[in-house]
Amino acid sequence: MSTGDYLRFLRALHGGKDFFTIQEESGVPSGIMRQIEQRYRHVGDDETLRKLAAYYNVPAEELLWRKEWSRARLTFALEDAMRLDVPIRLHLRTGETFEGKVRWVDLAATCLDIDGQEVVVQRHWVDTWELLNVAETAT
Protein backbone atom coordinates (compact mmCIF):
# COMPACT_ATOMS: atom_id res chain seq x y z
CA MET A 1 0.00 0.00 0.00
CA SER A 2 1.67 3.16 -1.19
CA THR A 3 1.47 6.44 0.72
CA GLY A 4 -1.22 7.57 -1.69
CA ASP A 5 -3.29 4.42 -1.28
CA TYR A 6 -2.92 4.54 2.48
CA LEU A 7 -4.03 8.18 2.60
CA ARG A 8 -7.00 7.31 0.39
CA PHE A 9 -7.89 4.54 2.80
CA LEU A 10 -7.54 6.88 5.80
CA ARG A 11 -9.67 9.49 4.10
CA ALA A 12 -12.37 6.88 3.46
CA LEU A 13 -12.18 5.77 7.12
CA HIS A 14 -12.63 9.38 8.21
CA GLY A 15 -15.87 9.86 6.36
CA GLY A 16 -14.52 10.49 2.87
CA LYS A 17 -14.01 14.23 3.29
CA ASP A 18 -12.96 16.10 0.16
CA PHE A 19 -9.43 17.36 -0.44
CA PHE A 20 -10.27 21.00 0.17
CA THR A 21 -11.72 20.34 3.60
CA ILE A 22 -8.75 18.20 4.66
CA GLN A 23 -6.28 20.74 3.31
CA GLU A 24 -7.96 23.49 5.32
CA GLU A 25 -8.20 21.41 8.47
CA SER A 26 -4.71 19.92 8.34
CA GLY A 27 -2.84 22.92 6.96
CA VAL A 28 -1.12 21.05 4.11
CA PRO A 29 -0.42 23.04 0.92
CA SER A 30 -3.22 23.26 -1.57
CA GLY A 31 -3.30 20.54 -4.21
CA ILE A 32 -0.70 18.31 -2.61
CA MET A 33 -3.20 15.79 -1.21
CA ARG A 34 -4.72 15.08 -4.58
CA GLN A 35 -1.24 14.63 -6.01
CA ILE A 36 -0.13 12.25 -3.26
CA GLU A 37 -3.25 10.14 -3.66
CA GLN A 38 -3.34 10.01 -7.42
CA ARG A 39 0.25 10.11 -8.63
CA TYR A 40 2.11 6.89 -9.26
CA ARG A 41 5.40 8.19 -8.01
CA HIS A 42 5.97 9.48 -4.54
CA VAL A 43 4.99 13.13 -4.08
CA GLY A 44 5.16 15.35 -1.01
CA ASP A 45 7.78 16.12 1.58
CA ASP A 46 8.13 14.65 5.07
CA GLU A 47 6.65 17.75 6.69
CA THR A 48 3.41 17.37 4.72
CA LEU A 49 3.23 13.68 5.57
CA ARG A 50 3.77 14.44 9.27
CA LYS A 51 0.94 16.97 9.19
CA LEU A 52 -1.36 14.45 7.54
CA ALA A 53 -0.37 11.72 10.01
CA ALA A 54 -1.20 14.06 12.89
CA TYR A 55 -4.49 14.94 11.24
CA TYR A 56 -5.49 11.29 10.85
CA ASN A 57 -4.05 10.43 14.24
CA VAL A 58 -1.66 7.74 12.99
CA PRO A 59 2.10 7.46 13.61
CA ALA A 60 4.09 9.52 11.10
CA GLU A 61 6.37 6.54 10.40
CA GLU A 62 3.34 4.66 9.10
CA LEU A 63 3.23 7.16 6.24
CA LEU A 64 6.94 7.85 5.84
CA TRP A 65 8.19 4.32 5.19
CA ARG A 66 5.76 3.90 2.32
CA LYS A 67 7.62 6.50 0.27
CA GLU A 68 9.94 3.74 -0.89
CA TRP A 69 7.07 1.48 -1.90
CA SER A 70 5.25 3.55 -4.47
CA ARG A 71 2.74 2.29 -7.03
CA ALA A 72 5.27 2.84 -9.79
CA ARG A 73 7.79 0.56 -8.08
CA LEU A 74 5.16 -2.12 -7.66
CA THR A 75 4.47 -1.86 -11.38
CA PHE A 76 8.16 -2.28 -12.16
CA ALA A 77 8.39 -5.30 -9.86
CA LEU A 78 5.30 -6.95 -11.39
CA GLU A 79 6.58 -6.22 -14.88
CA ASP A 80 9.97 -7.69 -14.00
CA ALA A 81 8.31 -10.80 -12.59
CA MET A 82 6.41 -11.26 -15.85
CA ARG A 83 9.45 -10.56 -18.01
CA LEU A 84 11.76 -12.87 -16.07
CA ASP A 85 8.98 -15.42 -15.55
CA VAL A 86 9.71 -15.67 -11.84
CA PRO A 87 7.26 -15.75 -8.94
CA ILE A 88 6.65 -12.69 -6.81
CA ARG A 89 5.71 -12.54 -3.17
CA LEU A 90 3.15 -9.90 -2.21
CA HIS A 91 2.64 -8.88 1.41
CA LEU A 92 -0.78 -7.39 1.94
CA ARG A 93 -1.80 -4.95 4.64
CA THR A 94 -4.32 -7.51 5.80
CA GLY A 95 -1.37 -9.64 6.94
CA GLU A 96 -1.78 -12.18 4.13
CA THR A 97 1.03 -13.16 1.81
CA PHE A 98 0.64 -14.43 -1.74
CA GLU A 99 3.28 -16.04 -3.83
CA GLY A 100 2.90 -16.88 -7.49
CA LYS A 101 3.62 -16.01 -11.07
CA VAL A 102 2.06 -12.88 -12.50
CA ARG A 103 -0.62 -13.56 -15.13
CA TRP A 104 -1.47 -9.94 -15.81
CA VAL A 105 -1.16 -6.53 -14.23
CA ASP A 106 -3.12 -3.40 -14.78
CA LEU A 107 -4.05 -0.13 -13.21
CA ALA A 108 -5.88 -1.50 -10.18
CA ALA A 109 -5.14 -5.19 -9.78
CA THR A 110 -2.80 -8.02 -10.58
CA CYS A 111 -3.58 -11.67 -11.15
CA LEU A 112 -1.29 -14.29 -9.64
CA ASP A 113 -1.17 -17.89 -10.63
CA ILE A 114 -0.82 -19.73 -7.35
CA ASP A 115 -0.50 -23.46 -7.97
CA GLY A 116 -2.95 -23.28 -10.84
CA GLN A 117 -5.42 -21.08 -9.02
CA GLU A 118 -5.97 -17.51 -10.14
CA VAL A 119 -6.04 -14.94 -7.37
CA VAL A 120 -6.73 -11.32 -8.19
CA VAL A 121 -5.04 -9.04 -5.70
CA GLN A 122 -6.04 -5.41 -5.49
CA ARG A 123 -2.84 -3.44 -5.82
CA HIS A 124 -3.77 -0.84 -3.22
CA TRP A 125 -3.58 -3.46 -0.46
CA VAL A 126 -0.06 -4.55 -1.33
CA ASP A 127 2.33 -3.19 1.30
CA THR A 128 5.63 -4.70 0.18
CA TRP A 129 6.85 -7.28 -2.31
CA GLU A 130 9.86 -9.30 -3.37
CA LEU A 131 10.83 -11.14 -6.50
CA LEU A 132 11.74 -14.77 -6.00
CA ASN A 133 14.35 -16.90 -7.80
CA VAL A 134 15.79 -13.89 -9.58
CA ALA A 135 19.37 -14.95 -8.93
CA GLU A 136 18.68 -18.44 -10.31
CA THR A 137 17.11 -16.95 -13.42
CA ALA A 138 20.02 -14.58 -13.92
CA THR A 139 22.50 -17.43 -13.75
Added chain:
Amino acid sequence: MYNLWEIRKRKGMSIRELAARTGIPQERLVAYEQGRETIPYSDLPRLAKALYVEEWEIKTLSDPPPQKRRPQRAQTTPTRRPSSRPGGRSRSQRRARPKRTPPPPSPARETQIAHLRQLVPAVGMTIEEIERSVGKSINELNRREASQLLFRLQEILRQRKQEAKEEGAHNRRRAYLPEGVDRFEMDYLTSLQQAAVPVHFHLFDGSEVVGTIIGFGPYTITLNTSNGETTLNKLAIAWYTRAGGGA
Protein backbone atom coordinates in the same frame (compact mmCIF):
# COMPACT_ATOMS: atom_id res chain seq x y z
CA MET B 1 22.43 27.66 -64.27
CA TYR B 2 21.50 31.26 -63.78
CA ASN B 3 23.26 34.58 -63.86
CA LEU B 4 24.06 36.06 -60.49
CA TRP B 5 21.98 39.16 -61.16
CA GLU B 6 19.01 37.01 -62.18
CA ILE B 7 19.07 35.06 -58.94
CA ARG B 8 19.57 38.18 -56.87
CA LYS B 9 16.63 39.92 -58.50
CA ARG B 10 14.47 36.83 -58.19
CA LYS B 11 15.19 36.85 -54.47
CA GLY B 12 14.38 40.56 -54.27
CA MET B 13 17.79 41.43 -52.90
CA SER B 14 19.82 44.57 -53.54
CA ILE B 15 23.53 44.59 -54.30
CA ARG B 16 24.14 46.27 -50.96
CA GLU B 17 22.18 43.60 -49.13
CA LEU B 18 24.02 40.81 -50.90
CA ALA B 19 27.34 42.48 -50.11
CA ALA B 20 26.35 42.70 -46.45
CA ARG B 21 25.36 39.04 -46.37
CA THR B 22 28.39 37.69 -48.15
CA GLY B 23 31.06 40.14 -47.06
CA ILE B 24 32.03 40.62 -50.72
CA PRO B 25 32.53 44.29 -51.67
CA GLN B 26 29.76 45.82 -53.75
CA GLU B 27 32.16 46.78 -56.54
CA ARG B 28 33.23 43.20 -56.96
CA LEU B 29 29.63 41.98 -56.98
CA VAL B 30 28.83 44.49 -59.70
CA ALA B 31 31.82 43.20 -61.67
CA TYR B 32 30.58 39.59 -61.22
CA GLU B 33 27.08 40.50 -62.34
CA GLN B 34 28.22 42.39 -65.36
CA GLY B 35 30.44 39.53 -66.41
CA ARG B 36 33.60 41.55 -66.02
CA GLU B 37 35.00 39.08 -63.53
CA THR B 38 34.58 35.36 -63.07
CA ILE B 39 33.21 34.40 -59.67
CA PRO B 40 36.05 32.59 -57.91
CA TYR B 41 35.23 29.32 -56.18
CA SER B 42 36.15 30.90 -52.90
CA ASP B 43 33.16 33.28 -53.17
CA LEU B 44 30.71 30.79 -54.63
CA PRO B 45 29.64 29.08 -51.37
CA ARG B 46 29.02 32.41 -49.69
CA LEU B 47 26.94 33.64 -52.58
CA ALA B 48 24.98 30.38 -52.77
CA LYS B 49 24.29 30.49 -49.05
CA ALA B 50 23.24 34.12 -49.08
CA LEU B 51 20.92 33.55 -52.04
CA TYR B 52 19.56 30.19 -50.78
CA VAL B 53 20.58 28.32 -53.93
CA GLU B 54 22.98 25.54 -54.76
CA GLU B 55 26.45 26.50 -55.87
CA TRP B 56 26.01 24.90 -59.25
CA GLU B 57 23.00 27.07 -59.98
CA ILE B 58 25.14 30.19 -60.17
CA LYS B 59 26.96 30.86 -63.40
CA THR B 60 30.55 31.60 -62.60
CA LEU B 61 30.66 34.05 -65.47
CA SER B 62 27.42 36.01 -65.71
CA ASP B 63 26.00 37.41 -68.88
CA PRO B 64 25.63 41.14 -68.41
CA PRO B 65 22.14 42.20 -67.39
CA PRO B 66 20.03 43.84 -70.09
CA GLN B 67 20.44 47.61 -70.23
CA LYS B 68 17.68 49.55 -68.63
CA ARG B 69 15.79 51.59 -71.12
CA ARG B 70 15.89 55.28 -70.38
CA PRO B 71 12.47 56.82 -69.91
CA GLN B 72 11.44 58.47 -73.11
CA ARG B 73 11.51 62.19 -72.99
CA ALA B 74 8.40 64.08 -73.85
CA GLN B 75 8.74 64.86 -77.50
CA THR B 76 6.63 67.13 -79.49
CA THR B 77 7.10 65.13 -82.64
CA PRO B 78 7.41 61.38 -82.60
CA THR B 79 10.69 61.15 -84.45
CA ARG B 80 12.88 58.09 -84.41
CA ARG B 81 16.23 58.48 -82.85
CA PRO B 82 19.10 57.99 -85.21
CA SER B 83 20.48 54.52 -85.06
CA SER B 84 23.95 55.86 -84.75
CA ARG B 85 25.45 58.88 -83.23
CA PRO B 86 28.31 60.74 -84.78
CA GLY B 87 31.49 59.59 -83.18
CA GLY B 88 29.79 56.84 -81.15
CA ARG B 89 29.20 53.11 -81.53
CA SER B 90 25.92 51.69 -82.64
CA ARG B 91 23.95 49.44 -80.22
CA SER B 92 24.76 46.40 -82.25
CA GLN B 93 28.39 47.34 -82.19
CA ARG B 94 28.29 47.90 -78.44
CA ARG B 95 26.63 44.57 -77.79
CA ALA B 96 28.88 42.64 -80.01
CA ARG B 97 31.29 41.73 -77.34
CA PRO B 98 33.30 38.58 -77.52
CA LYS B 99 32.09 36.07 -74.99
CA ARG B 100 34.65 34.89 -72.56
CA THR B 101 35.08 31.21 -72.27
CA PRO B 102 34.57 30.08 -68.66
CA PRO B 103 37.62 28.67 -67.00
CA PRO B 104 37.68 24.92 -66.55
CA PRO B 105 35.89 23.93 -63.33
CA SER B 106 38.03 23.19 -60.32
CA PRO B 107 38.33 19.67 -59.01
CA ALA B 108 35.91 18.63 -56.28
CA ARG B 109 36.78 19.62 -52.75
CA GLU B 110 37.97 17.00 -50.32
CA THR B 111 34.96 17.70 -48.14
CA GLN B 112 32.63 17.05 -51.08
CA ILE B 113 34.30 13.70 -51.75
CA ALA B 114 34.13 12.81 -48.05
CA HIS B 115 30.46 13.77 -47.94
CA LEU B 116 29.79 11.67 -51.04
CA ARG B 117 31.50 8.67 -49.47
CA GLN B 118 29.19 9.05 -46.47
CA LEU B 119 26.01 9.53 -48.46
CA VAL B 120 26.47 6.74 -50.98
CA PRO B 121 26.07 3.86 -48.47
CA ALA B 122 23.24 5.77 -46.78
CA VAL B 123 21.18 5.53 -49.98
CA GLY B 124 22.00 1.85 -50.28
CA MET B 125 24.48 2.11 -53.16
CA THR B 126 28.16 1.43 -53.55
CA ILE B 127 30.85 3.81 -54.71
CA GLU B 128 31.36 1.61 -57.78
CA GLU B 129 27.71 1.92 -58.77
CA ILE B 130 27.89 5.69 -58.43
CA GLU B 131 31.09 5.79 -60.46
CA ARG B 132 29.45 3.70 -63.17
CA SER B 133 26.46 6.03 -63.24
CA VAL B 134 28.58 9.19 -63.59
CA GLY B 135 31.10 7.53 -65.87
CA LYS B 136 34.21 8.35 -63.86
CA SER B 137 35.85 7.92 -60.52
CA ILE B 138 34.45 10.17 -57.81
CA ASN B 139 37.96 11.48 -57.22
CA GLU B 140 37.89 12.84 -60.77
CA LEU B 141 34.66 14.79 -60.33
CA ASN B 142 34.80 18.53 -60.54
CA ARG B 143 33.10 20.74 -58.01
CA ARG B 144 29.99 21.27 -60.00
CA GLU B 145 29.53 17.58 -60.72
CA ALA B 146 30.19 16.71 -57.11
CA SER B 147 27.69 19.33 -55.97
CA GLN B 148 25.04 18.01 -58.37
CA LEU B 149 25.66 14.45 -57.27
CA LEU B 150 25.44 15.41 -53.62
CA PHE B 151 22.19 17.22 -54.31
CA ARG B 152 20.79 14.13 -56.04
CA LEU B 153 21.74 11.80 -53.20
CA GLN B 154 20.36 14.16 -50.58
CA GLU B 155 17.10 14.33 -52.51
CA ILE B 156 16.87 10.51 -52.44
CA LEU B 157 17.52 10.49 -48.70
CA ARG B 158 14.97 13.23 -48.08
CA GLN B 159 12.37 11.35 -50.09
CA ARG B 160 13.05 8.08 -48.22
CA LYS B 161 12.83 9.84 -44.88
CA GLN B 162 9.48 11.31 -45.85
CA GLU B 163 8.20 7.90 -46.98
CA ALA B 164 9.38 6.27 -43.75
CA LYS B 165 7.68 9.00 -41.76
CA GLU B 166 4.40 8.50 -43.59
CA GLU B 167 4.64 4.74 -43.19
CA GLY B 168 5.42 5.12 -39.49
CA ALA B 169 2.38 7.29 -38.99
CA HIS B 170 0.17 4.41 -40.13
CA ASN B 171 1.98 1.67 -38.23
CA ARG B 172 2.62 3.57 -35.01
CA ARG B 173 2.53 1.32 -31.99
CA ARG B 174 1.04 2.50 -28.79
CA ALA B 175 3.40 2.36 -25.85
CA TYR B 176 2.55 -0.36 -23.37
CA LEU B 177 2.01 1.42 -20.11
CA PRO B 178 0.51 -0.86 -17.47
CA GLU B 179 -0.21 2.17 -15.31
CA GLY B 180 -2.57 3.40 -17.97
CA VAL B 181 -4.22 0.06 -18.72
CA ASP B 182 -7.30 -1.11 -16.90
CA ARG B 183 -8.70 -3.66 -19.31
CA PHE B 184 -7.24 -6.83 -17.77
CA GLU B 185 -9.33 -6.76 -14.63
CA MET B 186 -12.34 -5.65 -16.63
CA ASP B 187 -11.90 -8.60 -19.01
CA TYR B 188 -11.43 -10.95 -16.09
CA LEU B 189 -14.56 -9.71 -14.30
CA THR B 190 -16.49 -9.95 -17.57
CA SER B 191 -15.45 -13.59 -18.00
CA LEU B 192 -16.48 -14.35 -14.39
CA GLN B 193 -19.80 -12.61 -14.90
CA GLN B 194 -20.48 -14.50 -18.13
CA ALA B 195 -19.51 -17.81 -16.55
CA ALA B 196 -21.82 -16.98 -13.60
CA VAL B 197 -19.50 -18.76 -11.23
CA PRO B 198 -19.41 -17.92 -7.53
CA VAL B 199 -16.49 -15.72 -6.54
CA HIS B 200 -14.90 -15.35 -3.13
CA PHE B 201 -14.21 -11.74 -2.19
CA HIS B 202 -11.90 -11.16 0.77
CA LEU B 203 -12.25 -7.74 2.31
CA PHE B 204 -9.65 -5.70 4.19
CA ASP B 205 -11.26 -6.40 7.57
CA GLY B 206 -10.98 -10.16 7.09
CA SER B 207 -14.63 -10.70 6.17
CA GLU B 208 -15.62 -12.71 3.10
CA VAL B 209 -18.43 -12.31 0.62
CA VAL B 210 -19.36 -15.04 -1.86
CA GLY B 211 -21.59 -14.46 -4.82
CA THR B 212 -21.92 -14.30 -8.57
CA ILE B 213 -21.07 -11.09 -10.31
CA ILE B 214 -24.02 -9.32 -11.84
CA GLY B 215 -22.31 -6.05 -12.65
CA PHE B 216 -19.25 -3.95 -12.02
CA GLY B 217 -17.80 -0.53 -12.58
CA PRO B 218 -14.43 1.14 -12.01
CA TYR B 219 -15.07 1.48 -8.27
CA THR B 220 -17.68 -1.14 -7.37
CA ILE B 221 -18.68 -4.75 -7.98
CA THR B 222 -22.24 -5.91 -7.50
CA LEU B 223 -22.88 -9.52 -6.48
CA ASN B 224 -25.81 -11.78 -6.17
CA THR B 225 -25.29 -13.38 -2.77
CA SER B 226 -27.43 -15.64 -0.61
CA ASN B 227 -28.65 -12.46 1.16
CA GLY B 228 -29.58 -10.72 -2.07
CA GLU B 229 -27.67 -8.12 -4.09
CA THR B 230 -24.57 -6.68 -2.48
CA THR B 231 -22.37 -3.93 -3.88
CA LEU B 232 -18.75 -3.97 -2.79
CA ASN B 233 -16.51 -0.95 -2.97
CA LYS B 234 -13.28 -2.03 -4.66
CA LEU B 235 -11.29 -0.06 -2.13
CA ALA B 236 -12.52 -2.50 0.50
CA ILE B 237 -11.63 -5.62 -1.51
CA ALA B 238 -8.19 -7.05 -0.75
CA TRP B 239 -8.33 -9.99 -3.15
CA TYR B 240 -10.74 -12.40 -4.83
CA THR B 241 -10.76 -15.76 -6.50
CA ARG B 242 -13.18 -18.26 -7.99
CA ALA B 243 -14.93 -20.24 -5.31
CA GLY B 244 -13.62 -23.78 -5.35
CA GLY B 245 -10.34 -22.74 -6.93
CA GLY B 246 -9.20 -23.51 -10.47
CA ALA B 247 -8.20 -21.13 -13.19
